[in-house]
Amino acid sequence: MPTKTANRKSDFFLVEHFRHPDHVSVMEPYPILHYPDPRLRLKTRTVERVDDEIRQIFDRMLLTMHEAPGIGLAAPQVDIQKALIVIDISEKKDQPLFLANPKITAKSGHKTFEEGCLSVPGIYAEVERAENITVTALDYDNNPIEITTDGLLAICIQHEIDHLKGKLFVDYLSRIKQQRIRKKMLKMEKITQTA
Numbered sequence: 532m533p534t535k536t537a538n539r540k541s542d543f544f545l546v547e548h549f550r551h552p553d554h555v556s557v558m559e560p561y562p563i564l565h566y567p568d569p570r571l572r573l574k575t576r577t578v579e580r581v582d583d584e585i586r587q588i589f590d591r592m593l594l595t596m597h598e599a600p601g602i603g604l605a606a607p608q609v610d611i612q613k614a615l616i617v618i619d620i621s622e623k624k625d626q627p628l629f630l631a632n633p634k635i636t637a638k639s640g641h642k643t644f645e646e647g648c649l650s651v652p653g654i655y656a657e658v659e660r661a662e663n664i665t666v667t668a669l670d671y672d673n674n675p676i677e678i679t680t681d682g683l684l685a686i687c688i689q690h691e692i693d694h695l696k697g698k699l700f701v702d703y704l705s706r707i708k709q710q711r712i713r714k715k716m717l718k719m720e721k722i723t724q725t726a
């Protein structure tokens with residue numbers, strides 16, 4: 532996992548690159564887009580291969596997710612329309628999963644879980660998803676991988692893949708709940724802008 536040294540004044544971090552701790556970059560977390568920003572609805576493009584440019588994005592996404600803090604992040608949340616997600620559900624935050632072009636190839640069962648979203652801060656709601664999933668993707672080293680999983684990881688992967696399609700967890704809620712959340716978010720955004 533990239534370790535970081537905080538410089539609180541500027542919010543820049545010294546980040547050791549994942550798998551290459553001898554390579555250190557100064558990085559700033561990406562700004563996270565908030566609902567109802569229309570850019571969250573843009574579809575993503577698949578990446579041809581995971582090269583150094585993509586790995587640089589992965590490293591910065593991981594920093595952004597850990598700083599937020601969160602357990603997942605998809606590229607559209609930081610205004611990048613590429614099919615990239617990072618996830619780390621480990622307690623020590625040292626087991627990141629980097630997935631490019633993730634695709635669910637099999638799913639079964641149903642599981643309801645109270646979800647949150649870094650793009651909809653302060654809102655939590657129950658969403659029903661598949662309980663067991665199999666996912667194919669390219670990993671940090673451009674290797675094709677297949678993961679079969681359940682529990683929180685399966686939920687988080689489905690939530691992040693939705694982001695890649697411009698879909699948010701609030702879309703699973705009733706119209707009235709969505710309207711309330713939208714109003715609350717716009718009010719919060721106004722307050723933070725004037726503060």
Ligand code: K1U
Pocket residue numbers: 600601602603604605645646647648649650686687690691
């Ligand atoms: O995609 C995102 O916005 C990240 C989101 C992932 C997620 C959480 C719960 C269910 C499904 C998907 C978050 O990380 S929200 C924050 C969060 O859950 C959390 C934050 C700190 C510690 C533990 C969890």
Ligand code: ZN
Pocket residue numbers: 647648649650690694
């Ligand atoms: Zn989210």
